[in-house]
Each structure stands twice: as C-alpha cells, then as structure tokens.
Amino acid sequence: MSAQTSPEKSLLDLSREITPLLASRSREIETARRLPQDLAHLLAAEGFFSMWIPRALGGQGVPLVQSLQALEILAEADPSVAWCISIGISSTLVLPHLPAETAQQIFERPETIICGVYAPRGRADADGSDHFRVSGQWAFGSGTQNADWILAGCRFFEKGQAMQAQGGQPRTHMVVVPRDEVEFLDTWHTSGMRGTGSTDYRLDDVRVSNRFIAGWTPQALPDEPLYRIPQLTLLAVGFGAIALGIARGALNEFQKLASSKTATGQSQRLDERRDVQGEVARAEVKLRAARSHYYETAESLWEAAEHDRVGLEERSALRLSMLHAVAVGAEVCSVAYQLGGASAIYEDSRLQRLFRDSHVITQHVQVRSDLYSVIGSHLMGKPKTTEVL
Incomplete structure (x- = not known):
C-alpha cells in the first residue's frame, strides 16, 4: 500500500520499512551509476518524490522537518537514493510557478518524477x-x-x-x-x-x-509555509540530513566490524580496545551535536515560515547548520573508515563507499567554504550578499 493511498502511515514509517530493500540493492545502484527504474518508480509511488508538492496538486505536502528526517533515514541505507529524492523534491518547487493547468498536466500521475x-x-x-x-x-x-x-x-x-x-x-x-x-x-x-x-x-x-516556463507568467503561490522559504535555501537544506544519515550508517557499520575483528598484532577485538572506544565516543558526540543543531535550526525556520516571517537570521542559521552537518558527517565517516583498517578498503565494504559518498557532498557548490564568510559577515554585523543563503 503506497503513501498515496494510505495517509495514516507516515512517511517516516515508510522510510524505515523500505531501508532493508535499499540496502540490499546498494551495490546494484552504485554499479549502474543511477537508480534502477523499478526502484525509482516504487519510491515515487510511495510518495517520496512528491513530499514537497502541495496537496492541492496531489502531492504529499510534508512539513520540512519530517521530510529531512525521511532523507536522513534513507541516506543511512543508500545515500544515492536519498540524494536523488532531495533533488527531486526541490525540483518540484517550480510547479506552483507554472499555470495551474500546466502544473496539473505535468503532475497528472502521483508517481511522476521531476528533476x-x-x-x-x-x-x-x-x-x-x-x-x-x-x-x-x-x-x-x-x-x-x-x-x-x-x-x-x-x-x-x-x-x-x-x-x-x-x-x-x-x-x-x-x-x-x-x-x-x-x-x-x-x-x-x-x-x-x-x-x-x-x-x-x-x-x-x-x-x-x-x-x-516557470515564472514566465507570475502565479499566486500556495499560502503554505514551504512557499515562504526561498527556493535556494530549500535546494540545499537536504544535504545536511543526507550527510548525517551517511555518518550514522558509517558508525553502525564500523561497530558491526568491530564486534568481530581483531587487528593484526592485537589481542583484543576492536570493540574491546580503549583507544577505539574513545574515538567512537568522540565521533558520536560530534554527530549528535551536529544533528541537534541542524534540526533545531530547521524547526526554527519552519516556525518562522508558519508565521510568514522568514528572515536572514533563520536562513543563515540553517545554512550554517547544514554546512556543519556536512563537514561533521564527512569527518565521522573518515574516523569510521580509518578505524576499520584494511578491512575498509575492499569494494564489498560499506565503510569505503560511505566514506567516498560523504566526501563527494563536501565538494558541492552549495557547501563551498566561502559561505562561512558570508554567514560570518552577518554574525559580525558586516553583511555581504545574502542571495546565496
């Protein structure tokens, strides 16, 4: 039963239910260098690609924080799936900028994908x-x-x-x-x-x-919180959730390895060694802190949007927390990869794939390092351009 026909089941429940399938097909997805069409169709039919389409157009109309949590859950199972959905839902933001009949023509089927x-x-x-x-x-x-x-x-x-x-x-x-x-x-x-x-x-x-052509003829946008947030802010916001999900997956994967591996020259399993335990604890607290900050700013932005008062303060805070989540996510994946030792270098190791995926996110133009200076200029009362936020 899909999310389209089962409103009593939350998208978070569906996200958790589908993760075993995604994990089982991760290697297939990476080898194909795209999502298999049957899997993409299933995800669309379940409503993942229509999370941000207004209900009036037949979409899910999912609030911001819940949609980010769904991306985080999916990313833990397969980062590429979560990334495609993140790009897909941000792409649907153009629909209300089109004439109503055009938007309805494009999204005539609930399983339609727009990217x-x-x-x-x-x-x-x-x-x-x-x-x-x-x-x-x-x-x-x-x-x-x-x-x-x-x-x-x-x-x-x-x-x-x-x-x-x-x-x-x-x-x-x-x-x-x-x-x-x-x-x-x-x-x-x-x-x-x-x-x-x-x-x-x-x-x-x-x-x-x-x-x-989106915006060629100005359209009245839906009177909903999501459409009171700048599109550029929403385009990048999901990257933080994905980075956090990847990092959680890496820590979980390492702990599985640590429970069975004894490194060469050592007498204790990895999970019994104090040095390893300390590194895991440091990574865990960094990840939890970054996650807490990220969702705190997302909730603040959404609350501001509900009252139609989204400002530079909320936008810059969320962008900063997203940048931090991506950086910490990559750092945690590096720790898990390094602690995994030679076991992590093989193609069948999820640790090396999560390590690679997390570091690709850090290279995205929406995560570039100069954005810190833009946000810092605002924090210090010397604001530069704000369009990038």
Missing part, C-alpha cells in the same frame, strides 16, 4: 510566437534519467538580444520539458555518489511553450 538543474546554463530564443527554442547542456543532473519531466535553467533572448528582468539583470527562468526531448550524456564517472546518475544532459533546439 533537473536550476543553473541557467541554457539559452532560450523567442521564435516570434509564444514559444522559445531551447538549447544547452547542463551538468550534475541527479536523478534525471529516472524523471518524467526535466528542468533546465536558461537565459532568455529575443532577436539575439538578452532579455532583462525588472532590475536590469539577465532574465532567467527554468523550462520544463518531457524526458523524451532530452539527450543524456555518459559523464557521471566519479569517486562517490555514483548511484545518483548525476550525468550531463542536453537539449538541442527544443521548442517550448511559455506555459512550461
């Missing part, structure tokens, strides 16, 4: 009617190979000249196209997060109606 790239790496040229010709190539298309509809950020042109927004900046929007218009490129060969299928994709002179 794509916000960055305006494409070009859309007006063709003299209410359509544009779209071309471009987008990198890091997580989950797009499983999607029914693909997002593509574009700059807009008319008669060869860049169109401008009201403030004089280049006019940019996201277009939404069916997957059969998209060419997927085999570019995703990476150290970690291999199962996300974050390959490049291309559009070549695809004709798109302005009905499928």
